[in-house]
Amino acid sequence: xxPQCLDLDLHRLDLRFAGARMAEPLAVERIARSIERGGQxxxxxAVADPPVEILQGGERLVLxxxxxxxxxxxxxxxxxxxxxxxxxxxxEAMLSVLARTQSRQWAAIEEALLVRELVQCLGLSQxxxxxxxxxxxxxxxxxxQLLAGLPDTIVVAVIEGRLSSWAASRVxxxxxxxxxxxxxxxxxxxxxxxxxxxxxxxxxxxxxxASRLARERLVEHPHLFMAALEESIEQSTSxxxxxxxxxxxxxxLRRINVLIxxxxxxxxxxxxxxxxxxxxxxxxxxNFEALGQDIKRYAEHDPHRDPRQRACSQDARS
Numbered sequence: 279x280x281p282q283c284l285d286l287d288l289h290r291l292d293l294r295f296a297g298a299r300m301a302e303p304l305a306v307e308r309i310a311r312s313i314e315r316g317g318q319x320x321x322x323x324a325v326a327d328p329p330v331e332i333l334q335g336g337e338r339l340v341l342x343x344x345x346x347x348x349x350x351x352x353x354x355x356x357x358x359x360x361x362x363x364x365x366x367x368x369x370e371a372m373l374s375v376l377a378r379t380q381s382r383q384w385a386a387i388e389e390a391l392l393v394r395e396l397v398q399c400l401g402l403s404q405x406x407x408x409x410x411x412x413x414x415x416x417x418x419x420x421x422x423q424l425l426a427g428l429p430d431t432i433v434v435a436v437i438e439g440r441l442s443s444w445a446a447s448r449v450x451x452x453x454x455x456x457x458x459x460x461x462x463x464x465x466x467x468x469x470x471x472x473x474x475x476x477x478x479x480x481x482x483x484x485x486x487x488a489s490r491l492a493r494e495r496l497v498e499h500p501h502l503f504m505a506a507l508e509e510s511i512e513q514s515t516s517x518x519x520x521x522x523x524x525x526x527x528x529x530x531l532r533r534i535n536v537l538i539x540x541x542x543x544x545x546x547x548x549x550x551x552x553x554x555x556x557x558x559x560x561x562x563x564x565n566f567e568a569l570g571q572d573i574k575r576y577a578e579h580d581p582h583r584d585p586r587q588r589a590c591s592q593d594a595r596s
Contacts, residue, residue: 281362281363281364281365282362282363282365283321283360283361283362283363284360284361284363285358285359285360285361286324286339286358286359286361287357287358288348288351288352288356288357288358288359290337290338290339291322291324291338291339291340291341291348291359291361292327292338292339292340292341293341293345293348294340294341295340295341295342295345295391295392295395296345297391297434297437298388298391298392298395298437299345299346299388299437300385300387300388300436300437300439301437301438301439302346302439303439305346306346306349306350306353307350307353309346309347309349309350310350310351310353310354313347313350313351313354313356314354318347318351318359318360320344320347321344321359321360321361321362322341322343322344322347322348322359322360322361322362323341323342323343323344323361323362323364323371323375324339324340324341324342324344324361324362324363324364325339325340325342325363325364325365325366325367325368325371326339326340326363327339327340327367327368328367329365329366329367329368330365339361339363340368341361342364342368342371342372342375343375343378344359344361347359368400369396369400369402370410372392372395372396372400373396373407373410373411375392376389376392376393376396376407376411376413377410377411377412377413385436385443386421386424386443386447387424387425387428387433387436387437387443387446387447389421390421390422390424390425391425391433391437393407393418393421393422394421394422394425397418397422404418404419404422424447424451428446428447428450428451428454429454429458429461429462431462431465432446432450432451432454432461432465433446435465435468435469440468440469440472441465441468441472442475444475445475445478445479448479448482449478449479449481449482450464450465453482453485460493460497463497463498464497464500467497467498467499467500467501468500471501473500473501473504477504480504480507481496481500481503481504484496484503484507485497
């Protein structure tokens, strides 16, 4: 591409694709510290649109790669950036950057936005994008499908860092396809106070199992649901800590009792009983008899030989 490496004024850079780059304040801060210590080591990449063989000194160049570096330079109050100027057209430059993403960690949505720019705005076919970027057609198709299921408001939220790519593709996009109104209301509720990825995963799991009325409440007040869930978990943890292993065993026995009553209610509708059901009951009966013998043996025998500890245990729980 016969690149020219120049120190260009920042105002000469056309940040045309800023909307396709994720805002990562921590990464920008890290780059700014690196530049402050040792200067800008990796140049940005820009091209003239339309392309020219020799830069005359007044052209505005379209920034292809290096948006975080430019943001870091501006944070440091710098006026210029080290830029590698490629002598090629816009599509060729974008394809080359896309090919280099295999050695640079890009978010999937950033790649998807770049592919969409090449296909929809620059008129390349999916086959051409795949061939000229070193990818296969299925990869290009998957990236375009990622954006096809996301409303523009969600894409903007991901780019601005208010929503993770995982949450956008695994939670909001399926929700938008099933119920666009609920997706919009969820994004509105998350606009002021976002939930992290783990919380959104928990929220979506509960949403899928909830009734229609419960879904309305979940969409309207996602933070209230998470606060109630955390309080419930803390209460359960406190109860387990208070009751100890004795309490857990007692709770398990109560659950076994509930299951036995449930099976007894359903038995009349199962007559005649199958051989598998009879065999399953025989196994349960064997284990239950063994459990009864163990409880009787441990109730009559103090393995610690400590009457004070036995008395404390009897006072704590019946």
